[in-house]
Amino acid sequence: MAQQEFDTTAFRNALGSFTTGVTIITATAPDGTPVGLTANSFNSVSLDPPMVLWSLAKTSLSVEAFNEAKHWNVHVLSQEQQDLSNTFASRGENKFAGIDLEEGLSDAPLIPDCSARFQCRNMVTHDGGDHLIYIGEVLNFDQQDLPPLVFQQGQYAMTARKPWEGVELSSEPKAPECSYNEDLLGYLLGRSHFQMLFRMRKVFDEQAHEDSHFFALSVLNIQANLSLEEINDYIEYTGHSLTDTDIEFLISQELIEKLDDETYQLTANGRETSLLHIAQAKAIEEELIRDLGQGDVMALKLLLKRLISKTDPGLPDLWKAKETAK
Numbered sequence: 145m146a147q148q149e150f151d152t153t154a155f156r157n158a159l160g161s162f163t164t165g166v167t168i169i170t171a172t173a174p175d176g177t178p179v180g181l182t183a184n185s186f187n188s189v190s191l192d193p194p195m196v197l198w199s200l201a202k203t204s205l206s207v208e209a210f211n212e213a214k215h216w217n218v219h220v221l222s223q224e225q226q227d228l229s230n231t232f233a234s235r236g237e238n239k240f241a242g243i244d245l246e247e248g249l250s251d252a253p254l255i256p257d258c259s260a261r262f263q264c265r266n267m268v269t270h271d272g273g274d275h276l277i278y279i280g281e282v283l284n285f286d287q288q289d290l291p292p293l294v295f296q297q298g299q300y301a302m303t304a305r306k307p308w309e310g311v312e313l314s315s316e317p318k319a320p321e322c323s324y325n326e327d328l329l330g331y332l333l334g335r336s337h338f339q340m341l342f343r344m345r346k347v348f349d350e351q352a353h354e355d356s357h358f359f360a361l362s363v364l365n366i367q368a369n370l371s372l373e374e375i376n377d378y379i380e381y382t383g384h385s386l387t388d389t390d391i392e393f394l395i396s397q398e399l400i401e402k403l404d405d406e407t408y409q410l411t412a413n414g415r416e417t418s419l420l421h422i423a424q425a426k427a428i429e430e431e432l433i434r435d436l437g438q439g440d441v442m443a444l445k446l447l448l449k450r451l452i453s454k455t456d457p458g459l460p461d462l463w464k465a466k467e468t469a470k
């Protein structure tokens with residue numbers, strides 16, 4: 145392809161298909177100033193001896209510092225460090241403000257709470273077009289079980305591991321096309337919901353609670369005082385609704401009480417029961433995190449939040465209303 149036909153934007157977009165982690169590379173300038181930048185050009189080179197590489201734009205303000213530095217540190221960022229990534233992707237000074245740096249093998253700044261860190265000695269620097277390629281020997285490294293931040297097509301992303309062996313995931317409808325199949329999203333969402341809540345349902349059963357009672361206690365836990373109509377507005381999405389009889393039952397169980405003619409609130413007993421439900425839900429979630437891993441659970445939550453927002457038919461926002469509770 146002739147040089148003038150080369151489409152730089154398309155090239156950049158094509159490179160964006162190569163999904164990467166996100167790192168911050170740090171060093172100390174000869175005058176003692178710490179320097180660092182966000183880089184996703186990091187890659188492994190050799191296992192024995194342990195070597196890694198990354199590349200730096202020649203336009204970077206840190207070029208001189210890195211060219212002089214004998215050591216640099218690579219920090220593989222965790223999901224929680226997106227803000228830090230943005231800070232180090234800016235050209236502003238004082239990127240290290242507020243960071244509790246740790247002592248490393250060299251003078252290069254060592255940032256805490258990363259998924260992995262590689263402390264390196266610069267071995268060789270190569271010219272790489274508009275970038276400089278730094279190859280380093282890894283002198284020390286450490287790793288924590290923190291889900292890594294991911295970068296794809298110019299956007300931060302999350303990883304979800306593919307299903308384990310024996311579980312197929314197909315976007316193709318299986319024949320006959322008109323029948324339900326196990327990859328139908330509605331089925332997967334419904335089944336996972338009911339399976340997750342299976343253990344909670346046992347607690348409700350022991351307390352002779354209907355699902356609608358659980359939903360009512362939950363919304364009254366979030367909002368201090370609501371009328372029957374308002375409670376039903378909030379739980380409408382569940383397909384359940386509360387009747388006057390349900391209200392009488394919850395009052396007789398001393399779970400809710402009348403605040404005035406129209407509105408209800410949780411009693412101390414109701415609050416305790418609701419907290420028990422929350423504790424149960426959290427225990428189920430913690431077990432799931434142990435089984436699936438924090439990263440997959442975070443990715444799942446992100447996708448569910450997107451799905452909830454996309455499918456919202458305009459229901460009242462319980463969480464937003466909390467801030468402006470009467």
Ligand SMILES: Cc1cc2nc3c(=O)[nH]c(=O)nc-3n(C[C@H](O)[C@H](O)[C@H](O)COP(=O)(O)O)c2cc1C
Nearest residue numbers: 181182183184185199200201204205206233234235
């Ligand atoms: C996800 C991501 C990856 C990046 N990767 C690189 C990289 O590998 N090399 C590079 O030179 N700049 C990279 N950048 C851009 C630099 O972080 C950015 O230009 C920064 O301002 C450079 O800081 P400095 O000029 O203070 O050194 C990346 C930015 C982001 C957001």
